[in-house]
Amino acid sequence: MDSFEFNKIAGAVLGILLFVMGIGIVADMIFAPPKVEVAGYELPGASEAPAASAGAAAPVVEPIAVRLASADPAKGAAGVKACLACHNFEKGQPNKVGPAMYGIVDRAKGAVAGFNYSAALKERAAKGEKWGYAELDGFIANPKAYMPGTAMAYAGLADAAKRADLVAYLRSLADTPAPLPQ
Numbered sequence: 001m002d003s004f005e006f007n008k009i010a011g012a013v014l015g016i017l018l019f020v021m022g023i024g025i026v027a028d029m030i031f032a033p034p035k036v037e038v039a040g041y042e043l044p045g046a047s048e049a050p051a052a053s054a055g056a057a058a059p060v061v062e063p064i065a066v067r068l069a070s071a072d073p074a075k076g077a078a079g080v081k082a083c084l085a086c087h088n089f090e091k092g093q094p095n096k097v098g099p100a101m102y103g104i105v106d107r108a109k110g111a112v113a114g115f116n117y118s119a120a121l122k123e124r125a126a127k128g129e130k131w132g133y134a135e136l137d138g139f140i141a142n143p144k145a146y147m148p149g150t151a152m153a154y155a156g157l158a159d160a161a162k163r164a165d166l167v168a169y170l171r172s173l174a175d176t177p178a179p180l181p182q
């Protein structure tokens, strides 16, 4: 075997190697595996938030039915000072800028005789709505948000516990106080 023949064989072998490598590169380009975003396996339950973080959630306001159980009507009687400019609370007292409050709990909305209610409140009255505990709590919290168009120019009482005290006091202003919510 002379050197010329050897070169021919070696060239053929090299050529085949190059060809095979080329096929590999082209095949990789065509059948590229999808990129893995997150390494590893997803374990069942691993994506659920740990129980401890639940305590970090925003404080939840208890419903008025729950708050009333620990409310203090005596504190409510003191808190009602903010309303006295416009409302009377004792039995038999007349309307002021706002209607008389005695017996307000569970009374029909807009029911005080001789008081000229706003169109917004008259609309609620026409629907037969009552001033239950939840309604009073919502109205006192933010009158304008609870009843857009109300004539009651009072900013609202944001403190949920103080509101419960106030509603407990309102409940006491009746010949027979309405039953507490179950």
Ligand code: HEC
Residues within 6 Å of the ligand: 080, 082, 083, 084, 085, 086, 087, 097, 098, 099, 104, 108, 109, 110, 111, 112, 116, 117, 118, 119, 120, 121, 131, 136, 139, 140, 149, 150, 151, 152, 153, 154, 157, 166
């Ligand atoms: C600046 C005067 C003003 C203040 C302060 C005020 N109110 Fe009123 N309130 C009114 C007026 C006016 C109305 C009638 C609203 C309407 O017609 O839309 C009203 C209506 C109400 C009603 C509905 C009565 C009904 O017969 O339907 C309730 C309940 C009430 N007020 C509770 C309160 C409480 C409790 C406070 C104190 C936290 C308070 N208000 C403070 C003026 C006032």
